Amino acid sequence: MYIICTYDVKSKNCPKFMKLLRRYLFHVQESVFEGELTPAAYKKLTKELEKIITDDDHVAIYYSYNSKMIKKQEIGNSIDKTRFIID
Amino acid sequence: MYIICTYDVKSKNCPKFMKLLRRYLFHVQESVFEGELTPAAYKKLTKELEKIITDDDHVAIYYSYNSKMIKKQEIGNSIDKTRFIID
Numbered sequence: 001m002y003i004i005c006t007y008d009v010k011s012k013n014c015p016k017f018m019k020l021l022r023r024y025l026f027h028v029q030e031s032v033f034e035g036e037l038t039p040a041a042y043k044k045l046t047k048e049l050e051k052i053i054t055d056d057d058h059v060a061i062y063y064s065y066n067s068k069m070i071k072k073q074e075i076g077n078s079i080d081k082t083r084f085i086i087d
Numbered sequence: 088m089y090i091i092c093t094y095d096v097k098s099k100n101c102p103k104f105m106k107l108l109r110r111y112l113f114h115v116q117e118s119v120f121e122g123e124l125t126p127a128a129y130k131k132l133t134k135e136l137e138k139i140i141t142d143d144d145h146v147a148i149y150y151s152y153n154s155k156m157i158k159k160q161e162i163g164n165s166i167d168k169t170r171f172i173i174d
Contacts, residue, residue, distance in 0.1 A: 076096075
């Protein structure tokens with residue numbers, strides 16, 4: 001499965017989401033992660049997300065069972081990853 | 088084509104991106120838009136994005152020619168859209 005995970009969460013909750021998602025996916029934008037996961041790993045990730053999410057948070061996960069079916073185009077400069085250092 | 092557009096831009100540039108992307112796609116998270124576009128409309132959108140983008144900005148567009156191949160799972164509360172009123 002190819003996964004694109006985006007989240008819109010309270011800023012105080014950001015570090016928790018970043019730490020969790022980094023264990024499974026690549027951090028490509030401030031609140032966007034992507035990567036290949038097995039269905040089992042995907043299930044585990046969603047369970048962990050459900051544990052940390054609060055009423056103020058929203059996570060959207062787009063996925064395809066066939067990674068070749070999702071294409072990507074980037075415009076502008078891919079961002080400076082050091083900006084995402086979790087203190 | 089099914090499109091998921093995410094952006095990571097300087098806050099002063101946000102209104103420009105929001106206004107443009109709203110003309111083509113649905114605003115589903117702070118910096119995430121999605122929806123169905125024809126290839127011609129997609130081309131037009133990317134041209135317009137290239138015009139407004141600066142060196143500090145990054146746009147990632149994920150797309151599939153077969154909208155059935157992209158699934159979506161949401162966790163948490165889908166966000167209050169009024170938060171995205173552009174002043």
